Amino acid sequence: MSAKALKQSLQKGGLNFKNRVFMAPMTRSRASEQKPNDLMVEYYSQRASAGLIFTEASQVSPQGVGYIFTPGIHTEEQARGWKKVTQAVHERGGQIFLQLWHVGRVSHPDFHGGKLPVAPSALAFKGQAYTTSGPKDVVTPRALEISEIKSIVSDFKKAAQLAKQSGFDGVEVHGANGYLPAQFLEDGSNVRTDEYGGNLENRARFLLEVTGAVMEVWGPERVSVRLSPRNPLNGMSDSNPEETYLHLVRELEKMKLGILHVLEPSTLPNAIAPLAPKMREIFSGLLILNLGYSQQTADETIAKGLADAISFGTHFIANPDLPERFEKGIPLATPDRATMYGGTAKGYTDYPKAGGL
Template sequence: MTDILFTPTTLGDIPLANRIVMAPMTRSRAPGNVPTPLMATYYGQRAGAGLIVTEGTSPSADGLGYITIPGLFSDAQVQGWRGVTEAVHAKGGRIVAQIMHTGRISHPDNTGGLPVVAPSAVAAQGQMFTAGGMKPLPVPEALTEAGIERVIGDFAAAARNAVAAGFDGIEIHGANGYLVTQFLAPNANRREDRWGGSAENRARFALAVLDASIAAIGGGRVGIRLSPGNPFNDIADPAVEETYTHLFRELGKRDFAYLHLLGPKLDFDVPGLAKRLSGARLILNGGYDRDRAEVDLAAGRAEAIAFGTGFLANPDLPERLRRRAPLNAPDSATFYGGDAKGYTDYPALAA
């Protein structure tokens, strides 16, 4: 019997040679927030994935939460990313840009002095690494109505820039406590206007970003990533099932490429609920090995499975999974920042 993991599929308008997805992983190797030739080498090495989702990439200067992460809001960034997409496509791969506005998980030192913005003026617990060292996360400025519309437009502009840079599509980062999640979570979103309060209002921003991105480049090239119940970056939602039931139902009214899910196990079946209410093609992420991936694919719980750290240390991860070969161990000291060490120097299998 053919292993499902290695069979082709399609997510929206994006054909995949296999169902192995490289999950987005921040590597902080874009000095000046511009992608480099070294990044093109890194992603090109991993083009055996059915789909690569890039590291989080900011749609605007005020979305640059972390030092030396890339953006998609300048001509230089578009040109830098073009080198990446060409390297991946030259090896037959597919790649989408993950568009990430970090919201309150940021610091003015990392945004060029621009204010840190969020749904409400509520600081997250924790610190941010800056060029001046670790600093407490600041109290953000609550976005005005005009500010919200501006950020939605920034996502759409980044989607258009992604296509100009040669990407096969985009993934909206609605997970892990960044801006989209901040709107969804009542502990970060204390607004009393149409963008806060009820589950319907808190989901409005995520849906508006999705709709604007679809209008910009077509739904067949737009995915979205969500992490229900994930407390990362000081997120809490006491009614998480209600929030995501509404959001999944609204997603079912839209035509887009895929829904990418990760997060902790909850007391309800998140992928099952998402599939039933949204009808979306699903990518599942979180602690998968080959055998567990095959089980969920065979059960129809997803169309593709995302692998994270495995891809970081194994540029040829799909081939290693196919052969059931040993995996390289990742070097956590080189995850963020630096040069080729721990980035492009992990060995591949012998042919």
């Protein structure tokens, strides 16, 4: 593949992508009472030139919420709001997957009528939740009962059905960044002794069950799983990330998962061997890599065959026309950090395209 690998189209698993510049999921905290609104319609449609858009994480149930102004995907009204988003993106020739989310312990009783957030185990981490009355220290969560775990799996499935009703092209299970599926997977947050904890097979069970349930709705090709091995965000740790994550990817491959979306820094210290190339050997579906990529490192990574596409997060905030800018060598705008989360159109839909259109 040429050095301009990013602009090549991609056909895999019945899906067709016009380029390999994908938009990474980004929480922008501008939903109205957990419902997607017209401002979000505008924001996503402005970015329809991406090969694929992943939406911001969207809670699959009231229990799955942990941040203010994030959208949900568990009511008909929310689905109607999302439908406007998907229609606008499709009208502009884009494709869009919804990211499905349950935060687990990364929440606060303020979101749950004073009740404790839930997690695989009653283990706290040091951190803060952003509630309506400002940042508050997180609390020790309550360990889930087995019957509750099963009902969360069905919440993911119901959310996947609503996503289909909303006209999405597929869905992504948010298994990264220390939220509920990752809390089950990594042994620093899971000390259960039943079938959802202890050995690796058991710790992987929740994420695999969720993925399987979502695949029943979408088929394997239109399901993505996002993972972030060795990411300490939200107090995460695992005693053997390589073993844990490669086991998981082997299982996902057996299930014929369509898309794997891995956050791993594009440059790692020499002492740390990246896991993505090992995942690439195991996984035969579409592999998307993310985290700290530039146009050049992204092009090189795809050209070397280490990934099929690269997703960009922060670059897409201030550059709605990122694929065109890459292609034409137009300098990139820098996003304003103060307006990343929450607020109005400022710092959201007011970043112009290069031509000022």
